Amino acid sequence: xxxxxxxxxxxxxxxxxxxxxxxxxxxxxxxxxxxxxxxxxxxxxxxxxxxxxxxxxxxxxxxxxxxxxxxxxxxxxxxxxxxxxxxxxxxxxxxxxxxxxxxxxxxxxxxxxxxxxxx
Amino acid sequence: xxxxxxxxxxxxxxxxxxxxxxxxxxxxxxxxxxxxxxxxxxxxxxxxxxxxxxxxxxxxxxxxxxxxxxxxxxxxxxxxxxxxxxxxxxxxxxxxxxxxxxxxxxxxxxxxxxxxxxxxxxxxxxxxxxxxxxxxxxxxxxxxxxxxxxxxxxxxxxxxxxxxxxxxxxxxxxxxxxxxxxxxxxxxxxxxxxxxxxxxxxxxxxxxxx
Numbered sequence: 001x002x003x004x005x006x007x008x009x010x011x012x013x014x015x016x017x018x019x020x021x022x023x024x025x026x027x028x029x030x031x032x033x034x035x036x037x038x039x040x041x042x043x044x045x046x047x048x049x050x051x052x053x054x055x056x057x058x059x060x061x062x063x064x065x066x067x068x069x070x071x072x073x074x075x076x077x078x079x080x081x082x083x084x085x086x087x088x089x090x091x092x093x094x095x096x097x098x099x100x101x102x103x104x105x106x107x108x109x110x111x112x113x114x115x116x117x118x119x
Numbered sequence: 120x121x122x123x124x125x126x127x128x129x130x131x132x133x134x135x136x137x138x139x140x141x142x143x144x145x146x147x148x149x150x151x152x153x154x155x156x157x158x159x160x161x162x163x164x165x166x167x168x169x170x171x172x173x174x175x176x177x178x179x180x181x182x183x184x185x186x187x188x189x190x191x192x193x194x195x196x197x198x199x200x201x202x203x204x205x206x207x208x209x210x211x212x213x214x215x216x217x218x219x220x221x222x223x224x225x226x227x228x229x230x231x232x233x234x235x236x237x238x239x240x241x242x243x244x245x246x247x248x249x250x251x252x253x254x255x256x257x258x259x260x261x262x263x264x265x266x267x268x269x270x271x272x273x274x275x276x277x278x279x280x281x282x283x284x285x286x287x288x289x290x291x292x293x294x295x296x297x298x299x300x301x302x303x304x305x306x307x308x309x310x311x312x313x314x315x316x317x318x319x320x321x322x323x324x325x326x327x328x329x
Contacts, residue, residue, distance in 0.1 A: 009257070010228060010229070010231065010232035010235065011225065011228055011229070012212060012213065012228065012229035012232040012233075013232050015213070056235065056239065056255060056256075056257055057257065058257050082239070083145070083235045083236040083237075083238075083239035083240050083243070084239045084242070084243045084255060085141065085239070085240060085243035085244060085247070086242075086243040086246045086247055086252065086253070087246075087247050088246070088252045089243075102145070103145065103235070103236050103240075104145055104146075104148050104149040104236055106148065
């Protein structure tokens with residue numbers, strides 16, 4: 001069973017990711033979090049296999065959270081999901097070994113990310 | 120008053136045209152319908168006059184998603200819709216009661232995400248074109264009468280001062296009145312913005328951006 005961590009301060013964005021993931025992989029477990037602190041608390045109880053993280057969140061941003069998750073789970077694939085399509089942010093994400101997923105999320109974009117990532 | 124040459128004005132309009140084109144494509148994918156855009160309109164005027172836009176004066180209640188941005192130049196980006204138009208957009212994204220109603224906190228939060236995609240999509244495209252970094256803040260949504268949204272300490276523009284103001288009208292095709300997307304540059308950083316525009320123009324060579 002694959003567990004996906006979805007982190008976004010927007011409920012609409014979380015719902016869109018959850019809906020797209022469910023249509024692709026109906027048997028996967030989706031854990032949602034509203035921010036970095038919530039995400040870090042939830043991964044204590046449930047280890048994620050994949051993480052999809054919004055960049056622009058109040059408090060800790062998505063890249064900083066990705067670094068913290070990498071410290072705990074060295075190999076998990078992480079996708080940075082963002083409306084900020086700047087090349088500089090894409091490069092920062094890629095330098096951390098994260099995929100860059102432009103909002104709005106679609107099933108195709110998630111499939112491309114997840115099929116490249118080892119499950 | 121600051122002078123902006125015709126060539127610079129043309130370049131600014133085209134840069135925002137391209138940026139909003141990207142933002143509209145993202146919104147279109149999100150709502151599953153055509154998004155219409157006007158040509159960007161550029162002027163320098165006091166920020167207080169933003170509350171005097173026709174749409175803002177006419178609507179009983181408006182929704183304004185705003186975020187600050189920072190980088191070589193600073194300012195605020197806003198997405199302003201009449202509340203009724205906001206409901207039409209949200210109906211494309213989530214189940215809502217059929218009748219017009221004041222937006223709830225959840226609906227306001229969903230609208231903030233729409234603003235996030237539009238405003239950051241445009242700013243990100245601009246940053247790429249101008250080869251610079253622009254840091255966008257977290258968008259917030261204010262809902263109420265124009266006076267409630269634009270007056271008081273929580274207003275996006277608590278101080279009335281001259282700003283460089285770029286307005287693009289945006290809406291869903293065949294869905295009635297749309298709204299405004301506004302990019303408002305602090306006057307103190309307009310010269311830095313114009314320098315970036317000049318660098319962009321010079322990088323395009325004698326043929327310009329076309």
